[in-house]
Amino acid sequence: MLASLIIVFREVIEAGLIVGIVLAATQGVLGRSLWVAIGVGAGVLGACIVALFAEQISAQFEGSGQELFNATILLLAVGMLTWHNVWMAGHGRQMAREMRSLGAEVTAGQRTLTALAVVVGVAVLREGSEVVLFLYGIAAQGGLTAASVLAGGALGLAAGAAVSAAMYYGLLTIPAHWLFSVTGWLITLLAAGMASQAVLFLQNGGYLQFLMTPVWDTSWLLPEGGEGVLGIVGRMLHTLIGYSDQPDGLQLTAYLGTIVAINVLMRVVNRGKRVPAAVPSPAE
């Protein structure tokens, strides 16, 4: 029961932290609950489909199908997160202003809700398919053990959801004029971590076989996984900011490259678009 609690807890916080960031980043945007719910629903459905076809997916591309699949959906999420941040760089100020003046839901920011729904869907799909495979295997065996394992899974789900909710409400205590810069950085680091993870999957699939030497090893200080409390902290940081205890050169390059690329795009795409705060902007 404890083992299943830990496994489900681990996967749920990994997806839940991402959902929490997305919810905080879209604070006050009209219709966001619906889009996030669609993302979660599609993710759960996708997770079941992926679990069902795990064998077939693996067999594609000379046995590298699973790695390519994971890398592809991670890079899709990186693209969506980038789009969101670039768009927000041009409109975030307007959103913050609307939120302050109306004190209620704003219509700005709806544009990127679909992109963020994709990110939520991808996160739930990735972690969810592991939970489905694990629980299905246990349930298929039946008996008393199965009942206790499923109970553990339910507790893990509740605990993971509680931690994610705590992070979300923690983010909401940030004042409105800071909130979007904080979530902007969280989303940038989230994207960088996903890009680095995608590189790892490609390398494990037999592609990009260069710069593979670990740049540092901090597994003695903060392991990236494992059962202990430190292991769980390391894993949460891995999900949130892409922490790795032994990143290789190419992973690090992808991580830093993503941060630079997002910041450059935010600047270039919105050059000249930004309205000075002091001057009232014409109605858009």
Next chain:
Amino acid sequence: MRNAVLIAACFALVAAPAFADNAIPVVLKDHKFAPATIHVKANVSNVIALANNDDTAEEFDSTALKVEKVVAGHSSGNVRLRPLAPGRYPFEGEYHSATAQGVVIAE
């Protein structure tokens, strides 16, 4: 033009998966790895050909090896190991970690 060359170079890199010649066979049965201790050559790529003979799926999981790979029940999958410095690298079957434990020794 330079962009086109760059893009072509990227595709060339991505389109050429590297495969090791001889995979090391490992069998998973009753949620135990056999052999549970796997000796590999240090500093070169290695491949473990994992045959899952159980009814349920298993995830070959190792932070030390930087690998997460799901292998469905009664199916097999290749676990590619990056060039490893000499040392011990524990791994486990995440879904049945009470029994599914093993270690890769690079030397």
